[in-house]
Amino acid sequence: MRPELFSPDYATARQRFRDATAAANGRVECLPLDSDGPADPSLGIDIAWFGQPQPRRALIHVCGIHGIEGFAGSAIQLALLDQPPALPADSALILVHILNPYGMAHCRRSNSNNVDLNRNFFLGTAGWQGAPDGYATLDSFLNPHRPPSRFNFFHLRLLLAEASLGTGAIRQAVAGGQYHFPKGIFYGGKELEPEAKQYSAWLSSHLRGVQDLLVIDVHTGLGEYGGQALFLRSPTIDATELSRALVLPVATHAFESDVMGYEHEGGHSSIYRQLLPEARTVCITQEFGTYNGRRLLRALRGENQHHHFGDGRLDHWSKRRLKRMFCPEDPQWRRQVIAQGHNLVQRAMPLLCSDRYRELVTQD
Numbered sequence: 506m507r508p509e510l511f512s513p514d515y516a517t518a519r520q521r522f523r524d525a526t527a528a529a530n531g532r533v534e535c536l537p538l539d540s541d542g543p544a545d546p547s548l549g550i551d552i553a554w555f556g557q558p559q560p561r562r563a564l565i566h567v568c569g570i571h572g573i574e575g576f577a578g579s580a581i582q583l584a585l586l587d588q589p590p591a592l593p594a595d596s597a598l599i600l601v602h603i604l605n606p607y608g609m610a611h612c613r614r615s616n617s618n619n620v621d622l623n624r625n626f627f628l629g630t631a632g633w634q635g636a637p638d639g640y641a642t643l644d645s646f647l648n649p650h651r652p653p654s655r656f657n658f659f660h661l662r663l664l665l666a667e668a669s670l671g672t673g674a675i676r677q678a679v680a681g682g683q684y685h686f687p688k689g690i691f692y693g694g695k696e697l698e699p700e701a702k703q704y705s706a707w708l709s710s711h712l713r714g715v716q717d718l719l720v721i722d723v724h725t726g727l728g729e730y731g732g733q734a735l736f737l738r739s740p741t742i743d744a745t746e747l748s749r750a751l752v753l754p755v756a757t758h759a760f761e762s763d764v765m766g767y768e769h770e771g772g773h774s775s776i777y778r779q780l781l782p783e784a785r786t787v788c789i790t791q792e793f794g795t796y797n798g799r800r801l802l803r804a805l806r807g808e809n810q811h812h813h814f815g816d817g818r819l820d821h822w823s824k825r826r827l828k829r830m831f832c833p834e835d836p837q838w839r840r841q842v843i844a845q846g847h848n849l850v851q852r853a854m855p856l857l858c859s860d861r862y863r864e865l866v867t868q869d
Contacts, residue, residue: 508839510580511832515603515610516544518579519551522602525586526553536703540617542610543819550604550703553582555589556597562717562857564590566850567601570622570773571724572608572615576832577793578723579603580839581846588847590854598854604700604773612824613812614690614805614831616698624682624693624771626701628779632771633695636685639670639678647679648689652815653807653823663799679802682769688813690805693771701773708780717866718784719857720777721791721849725831726801728794731841735849738774738788739866746865747787751852755789785866791849793842796830804830 512518526533535549542548566585568578582600592598603609607617615621627633640647646662667675682693697705712718728734735755737744744757774788795801807823815821833839856862 507584508836508843510583510843511576511839512579514544515542515575515606518576518609519545519602519606521583522551522553522579522586522600525583526600529555529586529589531555531586534707536707538606538699538703540607540699542606545610548606548610550606550700551602552707553586553600553602554597555599556592557595558597559714560595560597560712561715562593562596563599563712563715563719564596564850564854564857565599565601565718565720566723567604567720567773568723569603569609570605570722571831572603572605572611572613573827573831574614574723574725575603575605575609576828577725577839577842577846580843581723581850584843584847585850590851592854593858596854596858598850601704604704611812612819612828613808614827615692616700618694618698619688619692619809619812620694620698621682621691622698622700623773624691624769625698626705626771626773626776627697628705628776633684633693636683637678637681639674640681640683640689641685642670643675643678644686644689647806648686649806649810650688650814651810653810655822659803659806660799663802676798677767680767680769682771688809690809704773705776705780708777712781712784715781715784717857717862718777718781718786719853719862720774720786720788721853722774722788723791723793723846725793725842726795727792727798730794730796730833731835731838732794733842733845733849734792734794736790736792738772738790739778739786742787742866750856750861750865751849753849753852785863787862787866789849789853791846793845795833795838801830 569575
């Protein structure tokens with residue numbers, strides 16, 4: 506797989522995606538957003554559709570809910586557009602290109618309101634409240650109200666915090682999602698964000714008749730460098746049987762995994778069963794490893810400081826570092842990511858369209 510499928514920026518990735526979709530005879534729909542990009546004033550969530558307009562089976566491939574992580578998913582989607590899986594007559598392949606375009610365009614993990622969208626998907630009036638135990642204690646360390654500095658004793662201070670609170674507790678407190686500190690990292694917001702509203706409405710209007718649905722959500726950061734980890738987000742599915750069907754290991758529970766090791770609410774994978782209750786649904790998170798958690802946290806902290814208290818420059822060192830942490834420039838890493846991402850879809854589509862899929866999925 507060609508590492509040059511990785512784009513240098515959001516605007517390039519978006520244009521390549523739209524051009525490749527047209528060349529593959531797909532159709533693109535854009536969900537417009539009010540937020541602006543540095544090179545493109547009209548940001549939007551682009552969705553490519555292939556196959557049956559009213560499918561019985563659909564595979565949805567989603568990337569970029571954490572903006573800066575979208576480079577990998579975008580490259581995988583370009584590979585899929587170049588070598589798409591075979592589609593039976595009653596099925597569709599749907600590629601959701603960058604669910605958080607502001608984040609990718611501005612080299613951020615969160616959106617224009619500083620919201621982590623994967624902590625924001627609550628449908629209804631519940632949610633958007635609270636913070637994990639320990640986050641308030643760590644707030645002054647995680648979210649300093651000043652521009653970032655390259656030399657700030659970050660690792661020493663983190664080691665001291667871990668010695669006091671425990672590594673597992675720190676991980677859960679930081680990454681579990683919080684709703685009290687609007688300028689803090691992993692902030693989940695106070696209401697459903699525009700990206701979440703638009704995408705939820707689109708799902709409801711376009712996929713009402715789907716009977717079998719498989720969702721792959723692509724992320725980068727956690728895990729072994731260049732490797733993939735798959736997490737099952739569907740509680741009624743037997744992960745062991747799914748692993749056998751895909752011939753790939755799938756973890757049952759992210760909290761019990763050495764790769765992730767924390768739980769959170771408001772994840773976007775929760776909405777499919779709520780919006781499409783009649784569909785037999787499997788949601789898989791695909792995580793590609795980059796660097797260790799301490800380095801990732803330091804990069805997230807620095808970029809967040811720059812965004813709120815710096816001069817806003819897109820070429821700032823904190824943004825360049827954040828991009829390197831979630832999208833390494835190493836050609837071998839990029840080849841591995843594209844190959845594994847493409848391979849998962851090539852395995853998942855035949856499974857979705859088989860009798861075995863219906864045997865795997867149970868209804869409440």
